[in-house]
Amino acid sequence: MAEKLKFAIYWAATCGGCDVAILDLAEKILDVIEIADIVFWPIAMDFKYKDLEAMDKGSIDFAFYNGSVRNSEHEHVAKVLREKAKVMVAFGACACSGGIPGLANISNREEIFKVAYKETPSTVNPEFTVPKPSLKIEDVTLTLPEFYDTVKPLNMVVDVDYYIPGCPPPVELIWQAVEAIKNGKLPPKGSVIGPRYTLCEVCKRKKDEKVKIKGIRRVYEGKPDPEKCFLDQGYICLGPATRAGCAGEEGGRCLNVNMPCRGCMGPADEIRDQGARMISALASIMYPEVPPEEFIKMVKDPLGLFYRFTLPSSILNRKVIKK
Ligand code: SF4
Ligand code: SF4
Numbered sequence: 001m002a003e004k005l006k007f008a009i010y011w012a013a014t015c016g017g018c019d020v021a022i023l024d025l026a027e028k029i030l031d032v033i034e035i036a037d038i039v040f041w042p043i044a045m046d047f048k049y050k051d052l053e054a055m056d057k058g059s060i061d062f063a064f065y066n067g068s069v070r071n072s073e074h075e076h077v078a079k080v081l082r083e084k085a086k087v088m089v090a091f092g093a094c095a096c097s098g099g100i101p102g103l104a105n106i107s108n109r110e111e112i113f114k115v116a117y118k119e120t121p122s123t124v125n126p127e128f129t130v131p132k133p134s135l136k137i138e139d140v141t142l143t144l145p146e147f148y149d150t151v152k153p154l155n156m157v158v159d160v161d162y163y164i165p166g167c168p169p170p171v172e173l174i175w176q177a178v179e180a181i182k183n184g185k186l187p188p189k190g191s192v193i194g195p196r197y198t199l200c201e202v203c204k205r206k207k208d209e210k211v212k213i214k215g216i217r218r219v220y221e222g223k224p225d226p227e228k229c230f231l232d233q234g235y236i237c238l239g240p241a242t243r244a245g246c247a248g249e250e251g252g253r254c255l256n257v258n259m260p261c262r263g264c265m266g267p268a269d270e271i272r273d274q275g276a277r278m279i280s281a282l283a284s285i286m287y288p289e290v291p292p293e294e295f296i297k298m299v300k301d302p303l304g305l306f307y308r309f310t311l312p313s314s315i316l317n318r319k320v321i322k323k
Contacts, residue, residue: 004035004036004037005035005037005061005062005181006036006037006039006059006060006061007032007036007037007038007039007060007061007062007063008038008040008041008052008060008062008063008064008081008084008085009022009038009040009041009043009044009064009066010040010041010063010064010067010077010078010081011042011043011066012065012067012068012069012070012074012077012078012094012095013067013068013069013070013071013094013101014066014068014092014094014095014099014101015100016043017092017167017168018066018067018091018092018094018095018168018169019041019043019044019066020168021092021168021169021170021171021174022064022174024171024174025174025175025178028175028178031178032178035178035181035182036061036062039055039060040052040060040063040081049077049080052080052081052084053080055084056084057083057084058084058085058086059084060081060084060085060086061086061087062085062089062181063081063082063084063087063088063089064089064091064164065078065081065088065089065090065091065095066091066092066094066095067092067099067101068094068098068099068102068152068153068154068312069148069151069152069153069154069156069157070104070147070148070151071145071146071147071148072133072145072146072148074145076145078154078157078158079157079158081158082158087162087186088154088158088159088160088161088162089160089161089162089163089164090153090155090160090162090163090164091164092164092165092166092167092168092169093165093166093167093168093264093265093309093310094153094167095153095154095163096153096154096163096164096165097153097165097266097309097310097313097314098151098152098311098312098313099309100167100308101151102151102153102309102310102311102312102313103303103304103307103308103311104151105150105151105311105312105317105318105319106303106311106318106319107319107321108149108321109147109149111321113130113147117129117130131144131147132144133145133146150312150317150318151312152312153312153313155313156312156313160190161189161190162177162186162187162189162191162192162193163191163192163193164177164192164193164194165192165193165194165243165245165264165265165266166246167264167309170245170246170247170248170253172245172247172248173193173194173245176193176194180193192243192266192269194243194244194265195243195244195245195249195268196243196268196270197244197268197269198239198240198241198242198243198244198268198271199238199239199240199242199244199246199252199255199261199265200239200240202244202249202251203229203239203251203252204251205226205227205228205229205230206228206229206232207228207229207232208229208232211229211232211285212285212286212289213231213232213234213285213286213289213290214286214289214290215234215290215298216234216235216298216299217233217234217235218235218300219235219259219260222234224258224260226258230255230260230261231281231282235260236260236278236282236299236305237255237260238261238263238278239252239255239260239261240277240278241267241268241271241274241275241277241281242261242263242264242266242267242268243265243266243267243268243269244265244268245265246264246265262308262309263278263308263309263310264308264309266309266310267310272315273310273314273315273316274306274307274309274310274314275303275306275307275310275311275314275316276306276314276315279302279306282295
């Protein structure tokens with residue numbers, strides 16, 4: 001029997017959904033175990049960082065890193081994994097583009113600590129004690145990871161070989177990656193595992209290319225017709241700016257249950273900035289009936305809507321905060 005591959009899986013700033021997505025492989029996980037040994041997966045088994053640090057350089061074949069880089073611990077493990085792994089994979093929206101934790105880039109550490117450790121109604125902290133990287137108590141020094149001002153996607157910290165997008169990555173894409181690894185048929189370095197095109201290109205809903213809309217609605221404000229394009233009905237759907245592949249070759253996971261796409265697969269190839277592309281797509285179906293300054297007033301939370309999964313990797317990256 002050929003020697004098994006060595007896999008590592010790590011979670012950083014994440015909800016844990018990406019780890020669960022691996023379990024969603026169900027019985028196919030047995031096929032993974034047939035080709036690979038998991039040598040590091042702290043959420044599932046009791047591996048210590050010192051075990052990882054003791055491994056030889058390049059001794060891990062594939063490292064799947066999920067979550068964004070929020071603190072010094074995440075950065076440290078990313079760097080150690082990069083050194084030990086032949087192939088580094090950004091797994092899930094947070095690692096690929098910053099994800100939902102990346103929306104914190106509209107604040108900095110000081111502001112976040114103020115809300116979390118002082119202003120929340122359930123907090124009683126009159127001395128405003130906040131986490132510090134180190135604290136000396138008598139002759140003992142206690143340490144904590146340093147909380148950064150800015151959330152980063154993995155490729156802002158280490159070199160990344162492949163990206164598997166999604167929040168969490170769909171089982172079909174995870175399996176596609178496993179098959180490519182198994183058969184030695186990985187695409188060129190830097191590739192996103194998944195289709196290159198947008199969700200609109202495979203969406204089966206009826207579209208009216210000439211439609212102009214005069215307003216936008218949130219899903220609870222109506223009952224979307226399941227046969228028609230969401231945008232044509234005034235519901236914002238991020239399909240024009242989002243990579244397909246979330247439900248296999250056709251459709252989309254959210255569209256299949258009559259919900260507009262929120263953009264978790266990130267931008268399709270050739271789209272530099274998912275939010276900017278979506279704003280441009282919307283403006284084109286609203287103009288000239290609705291001028292841009294009126295359009296933007298209709299959107300309740302532009303950043304959360306257009307950059308929900310990609311703010312740290314977008315052209316905006318973060319809000320500039322003068323200290
Ligand atoms: S905007 Fe949404 S509903 Fe309309 S075609 Fe694109 S993916 Fe389908
Ligand atoms: S439809 Fe959009 S938000 Fe829903 S899973 Fe697919 S890419 Fe993600």
